Amino acid sequence: MDLSALPYRNFWHPGRSPLPTLGALIQERQETNVQTPEDRVIERTPSAYSYPLLVKQLLHTPLANAPDQEIVYRDLFRTTYRGFVGRIAQQAHMLQSLGVGAGDVVAVMDWDSHRYLESYFAVPMMGAALMMVNIRLSNEQIAYALDHSGATTLLVHADFLPVLEVIHARLPQLQRIVLLQDTQPAQTPLPTVGEYEALMAVQPTAFEFRDFDENTLATTFYTTGTTGLPKAVYFSHRQIVLHTLAAASGLAASPQHQRFHRGDVYLPLTPMFHVHAWGLPFVATLMGVKQVYPGRFRPEHIVDLVAREGVTFSHGVPTVLQMVLAAAKGRRFEGWKIVSGGSVMPPHLCQEALAQGIDIFTGYGMSETCPLLTLAQRPAQPGLDVPDDFRLTAGWSVPLVDLRVVDESLHALPRDGKAVGEVVVRAPWLTQGYRGNAEASEALWQGGYLHTQDMGRIDATGCLRLVDRIKDVIKTGGEWVSSLDLEQLLAAHPGVAEAAVVAAPCERWGERPIAVVVRRPGNASATEQALRTLVLEQAERGLIPRYAVPDRIHFVEAIDKTSVGKFDKKVLRQKFAQASAPEHQTALA
Amino acid sequence: MDLSALPYRNFWHPGRSPLPTLGALIQERQETNVQTPEDRVIERTPSAYSYPLLVKQLLHTPLANAPDQEIVYRDLFRTTYRGFVGRIAQQAHMLQSLGVGAGDVVAVMDWDSHRYLESYFAVPMMGAALMMVNIRLSNEQIAYALDHSGATTLLVHADFLPVLEVIHARLPQLQRIVLLQDTQPAQTPLPTVGEYEALMAVQPTAFEFRDFDENTLATTFYTTGTTGLPKAVYFSHRQIVLHTLAAASGLAASPQHQRFHRGDVYLPLTPMFHVHAWGLPFVATLMGVKQVYPGRFRPEHIVDLVAREGVTFSHGVPTVLQMVLAAAKGRRFEGWKIVSGGSVMPPHLCQEALAQGIDIFTGYGMSETCPLLTLAQRPAQPGLDVPDDFRLTAGWSVPLVDLRVVDESLHALPRDGKAVGEVVVRAPWLTQGYRGNAEASEALWQGGYLHTQDMGRIDATGCLRLVDRIKDVIKTGGEWVSSLDLEQLLAAHPGVAEAAVVAAPCERWGERPIAVVVRRPGNASATEQALRTLVLEQAERGLIPRYAVPDRIHFVEAIDKTSVGKFDKKVLRQKFAQASAPEHQTALA
Known part of the structure; x- marks a missing residue:
């Protein structure tokens, strides 16, 4: 892939010609890397003392330090790390047999379980690749992803057999199906090679x-953008x-709060x-x-599991966390630390979580x-001016x-809290692209x-x-507006459960922000007038620009979301951006 | 290096022929490694998205998260991380100029300082290698190590000019000497290229x-065994x-105690x-x-620095820690966490440190x-039976x-608290050998x-x-005795400051343990009889074998130590093992 030949996606000034600096930057990196003298390079080839970074x-x-610590799946299964490592060996033997x-590529369709955790380790450890199927995708997308990944083997929970039965004919590379089930024996016309636990039970508990x-x-793993087919990100052992x-x-090095340590009990909500x-x-x-896996997500089950197993560390998207808090019905969760990610955390979620004793923070x-x-x-x-x-x-x-x-030009902007630009990163764990999708890969990596x-x-x-996703940026009268700032502001109103802000086309200003709002059940205080007043007050105080006040506010029962729980702004724009309001009013009209 | 051709150093049964299993083990590892299909290997060659693990x-x-946090050198110099990164750039520019x-190899002879910390980063970051000179070695050993390392450049503190003046003629590869000094301008007949701070001051504070x-x-770094010339261990950026x-x-993941976290203030005593x-x-x-560097080790200065700068995390060898505790004169160090390493921690050091409020633990x-x-x-x-x-x-x-x-045979022994064998390790940061010393390298890595x-x-x-260093193991009547167990036992007596145990040759039993003891000042309670009684009591209670009771106890003013503060058992054996006692008594005579 010749990165230097690519046009730079210029998000501030679409249509401008590619900037010449980027090719130069890449060229420079490639040419001027220090040449290390050969006699100073050690461990270049695998040897008796090499140590590859493997899962x-x-x-x-x-295994050495906590062999009797527990791994728990709902109220159905418990093992220890010693048992877990034995089961990893059994899964590897089973797959090998x-x-x-x-x-090979081994795909999994399961709820959150110890079986999934076993696959996280056994599949890569035997040199195969684990393909994690997003079970919230459409049948069409699941069929595409499974086939595109080249999966030869599928571990599938009984609950997803109906999906598999529909798409099976479209998976010519799939050679073997292993059935996962909890309490009820499953029936399927599909040719399975057997049930997971039965296949595991006959295998040795050690594997070299x-x-x-x-x-x-x-x-x-296949990620869904708002356009096109799912795209495969991929990661190496290293x-x-x-x-x-x-x-x-x-996570561990935080002095006291917002941390994850060896004394915690872990339960994922992602x-x-x-x-x-x-x-x-x-x-x-x-x-x-100690690890606790909750199976299929049910907010009231999570609340019970957290109490029963003493969970102290979790993570999830705001929507899911909101559902768990609601299910808790005011019950306190003293000592539960939760990382919120995937979308910007709404202020009221943060307040409610803190009020319930949860140390919530963003990742x-x-x-x-x-x-x-x-x-x-x-x-x-000490003495640092940390924002409240x-x-x-x-x-x-x-x-x-x-x-x-x-x-x-890829130059770092000042760290002044004001200069806005695209977030770019280097780290040793980034996908190198989207497998088999050169175009998207080239847009991902630049300079x-x-x-x-x-x-x-x-x-x-x-x-x-x-501030925003680039594609969600709202450009109005030559200036741009942060939809995330507006969303956080609207969501801070006590009568608002959720708020999304998208751009609507406007002849006069190019684009104008509009809001889509879900009211809190039983609370009618979030009227259009109340929300406009809220935003205008912030504008009067200079906290947001006056041209950021949304033109329209649509009240809905639910906001469309993607399969991973984010606002689906593409759908929102389709639904609401063209709706009515033929004559655009200015923000302050 | 063909490891498989090596005889295995058989420490239990010296003289036995090499075991055949080891060659087989190595052969097996080399031959049976999984061959990954080429299309499943990613990021094999450096590319725009590769991320080498560099210092x-x-x-x-x-730099991103704590730019204004401090780095302190005694009461002579303070900077921030932002300043520190600027100084790293200046050092690189200086060296380049x-x-x-x-x-290149750049050697440093300095006390513990910000200058040394700058060298830890600047020298490797510019692609050169940092050679850390053990200033406690003899002139002879320092000259050997400097020359053997191929150092072309030396950063030397004024205090070590007398050493350098003596050995300079033996360093034909050394091309440039940079002078480090604190408050007093130094004089030397040696040709230096200038003084560090003066050379630094004119350099830019950014370096690509x-x-x-x-x-x-x-x-x-050159490590001194008890025999032969210093040997060079070496480490890559990765x-x-x-x-x-x-x-x-x-260090960070411990739940509450024995940890190192972002809120700590660090001062090394190593x-x-x-x-x-x-x-x-x-x-x-x-x-x-925040980091605090103490310069030349002075126990009373350390006590002051810890109080003044709010130090909360340190590490050092027991001898040094003991000196700091003694200098504290009973002053408490609430919240100071110290890792003790290099030698087994004597129980009384642990007790005293705990009594002074220090959370001490071994590394x-x-x-x-x-x-x-x-x-x-x-x-x-929870519920784990952790030893007191x-x-x-x-x-x-x-x-x-x-x-x-x-x-x-390199088979792992049971984790039963009883089975004793050699500690062997794999980790991604072990030296691949001793540079230019094939024989010692081959003994280091086996199987x-x-x-x-x-x-x-x-x-x-x-x-x-x-239990022991292999070379310090005492073999008596076909059984072996742990010198470390005996040393800890003797050191637990209130009248004992330090105790070393070594083997003395014995015609009847092969070897017999003898002890070398330093009494505590002003405490005469540790008589030979008292110590023999102490050991015998433990033997009666079955806690140590009866044949472990030392034949003789020598009382001395100080125990010989190596340059890094460990008991020099080679010297002790030379001094005491042959001393008197022509007729060996059995342990219980």
């Missing part, structure tokens, strides 16, 4: 996992190990198909903490970045992350940095605040 | 550090970065020439904590291992460390594991206890 190496600490070998190249593909170490040290539940099951395993990243880039842990430096709302910001980089907000397509600003403390 | 990458977090380039191969040599990440996550002060300045930098490693392997942090698993004296044990593995206690030459046992909680 299996994450198991040394828990079925004909799976190094280089060999060393191999640390750059071997370990996992892949990338997963480095992400795990950096996430562990970043589905395990979504970038390996943000990679945190690997971190939990490295630390040897920022994306499928393409494995995903962790930053964490909103309160910095330790630090939990709502994207926060501060985790170790090894080279994160910048850049202008069009040696992965382009997040998020617009943000960084303040003097290093704190990153996101 | 410079450790600076992203502190003097003709130093990628592949390029990417290069992560396996490039970054640092080297190794330092991985050691830093694993140490950070291991000299910076000794394996980069155990690598912890890199960890401190990654975390962005285990060696120069060859970068050095960290294990930490004696209380495990978090956990702080005195070597503790539990840090992430990625594959640590085993093995028998002669794909680095052999620590430490004998130990592991209990069911994963806790490692060291």
Whole structure:
């Protein structure tokens, strides 16, 4: 891929010709790298003392230091780390006995379970690649992703057999189906090779996992943009190990709060198909903490599990967290730490979580970045002017992350809390592209940095605040408006449950912001007038520009979301941007 | 190096022929590694999206997240991380302007200072290798090490000019000498290129550090065994970065105590020439904590600095820690956490430190291992039967460390707290050997594991206890005796300041243990009779074997130590093993 030949996607000035600086930048990086004298390079080739960074190496600490610590699946299954490592060996033997070998792709369709965790390890450790199927996609998209990944083997929960029965004929590469079930034996006309636990039970509990190249593909996952087919991100063993170490040290090193440590009890609220539940099951395993897997997401079950198993550390998207808090019915969760990610955290979610005893804070990243880039842990430096709302910001980089907000020439913008540009990153765990999609891959990597397509600003403390997705930026009268700022502002109204802001085309101003709002049940206070007053007050106080006040506010029952719980702004624009209002009023009319 | 051709050093049965199993083991590892299909290997060659693990990458977090945090040198110099990164650039420019380039070796002779910390980063970051000179070695050994390392450049503190003046003629490769000084201008007849601060001051504060191969040599250090010339261990950029990440996550992830976190203030009590002060300045930098460097070690200065700068995290060898506690004169150090390493911690040091409010615990490693392997942090698993004296044990593995206690065939021994064997390790940060010393290198690496030459046992909680150095093992009547156990036992007597135990040859039993003891000042209670009674009581209670009771106890003013503060058992054996006692008595006579 010749990156230097690419036109730079110029998001401020669409249509301008490519900037000449970028090719030069890349050229410079390639040409001027220091040539190390050969006699100073050590361990270039694998040898008796080389140590490749492989997923299996994450198991040394828990196995040596916490062998009797528990791994729990609902009220259906409990094991220890010692048992878990035995089951990893059994899964590898099972897959091997079925004909799976190094280089194969093994897909999983399951709820969040110990079986999934076993697959996180066994599949990559035997040299195969784990494909995590997003079960919220359409049948069409699931069929596409399974086939595109080249999966030869599928571990599928009984609940998804109806989907598989529909799409099976379109999966010619699929050679074997292993059935996962909980309590009820499942029936299917599909040719399965057997049921997971029955197949596991006859296997030995030790497997000699060999060393191999640390750059071997370990996992892949399909991410859905708002346009086109799902795109495959992919990660090597080395990338997963480095992400795990950096996430562990970043999460653990906070002085007291907003941290994850060996004494915690872990339960993910991010589905395990979504970038390996943000990679945190690997971190939990490295630390040897008790892990609790909840199966299919049911808010009231989560509330029970948290209490019963003593859960203290979780993570999820705001929508899911909101559902859990609502199910708790005011019950307090003293000592529960939760990382909120995937979307900007609404202020009222933060307030409610804090009021219920939860130490909630933001983590920022994306499928393409494995995903962790930053964490909103309160910095330790004394005398630092930390913003009061630090939990709502994207926060501060985790170790090894080279994160910048850049202008069009890829020059870093000042860390003054004002200059806004695209967030670009280097880190040792970023996808190299989208498999088999050269065009999208080339847009992702430019000038040696992965382009997040998020617009943000960084303040003097290093704190990153996101302003918008590039494609969601609203440009009005030559100025642009942060939809995220507006959404957070609207969501702070006590009568608002959720608020999304998108651009509507406007002949006079180019674009104008409009809002789509869900009212809180039983609270009618969020009238159009009340919300407009709220926004105008902020504008009067100079906190947002006056031209940011939305032209229209649409009240709806629910806001359309993507399969991973984010606002689907493409759909919102389709639904609302053209609606009525033929004569655009200015913001202050 | 053909490891498989080597005889295995059989420490239990010297003289026996090499075991055939080892060659087979190595052969097997080399031959059976999984061959990854080419299309599943990603990022094999450097590209626009590759991210080599280079020392410079450790600076992203502190620079982004703690730019105004302080780095302090005594009462002579203070800067911030922002300033520190500027000074790294200045040092690189200075060295470059003097003709130093990628592949050069730059040596440092300095007390513990900000200048040394700058060299930890600037020298490797520009592609050169940092050589840390052990200033406690003899002139002869320093001359050998400097010349053997190929150092072309030396940064030397004025205090070491007398040494350099003596050995300078023997350093034909040395092209440039940069003078380091504190308050007094130094005079020397040697040709220096200038004084450090003066040379630095004229340099720009930004330097474009390029990417290069992560396996490039970054640092080297000469370790002194008890025999022969100093031997060079060496570490690549990749190794330092991985050691830093694993140490950070291991140290930080402890639930509450025995941890190092972003809110700490760091001061090393291990000299910076000794394996980069155990690598912890890199960890401190990654975390962005305040760092305090004490210059030349003076116990009373340390006590003052700790109070003045609010130090909360340190590390050092027991002898040094003992001197600091003594200088404190009973003053309490509430909240100071100290890792003790290098030698087994004497119980009375632990008690005194705890009594003075210090959270003291052991770290285990060696120069060859970068050095960290294990930490004696209380495990978090509830219900675990943690030994009361956990702080005195070597503790539990840090992430990625594959640590085993093995028998002669390299088979892991049971983790039953009883089976004793050699501690062998794999980790991604172990020296590949001793530079230019094939024989010693080949003894170090056998069967794909680095052999620590430490004998130990592991209990069911994963806790490692060291029993002896292989070469210090005492073999009596076919059984062997742990000198470390005996030393800890003797040192527990209130009248004993220090106690070393070594083997004396014995015609009847082969070898017999003898003890060398330093009494506490002003306390005469540790008589030979008292100590024999103490040991015999333990033998009666079955806690040590009866044949372990020392034949003789020598009372001395001071015990000979190596340059890094360990008992010099080679010297002790020479001095005491042959002394008097022509007729050996049995232990219980």
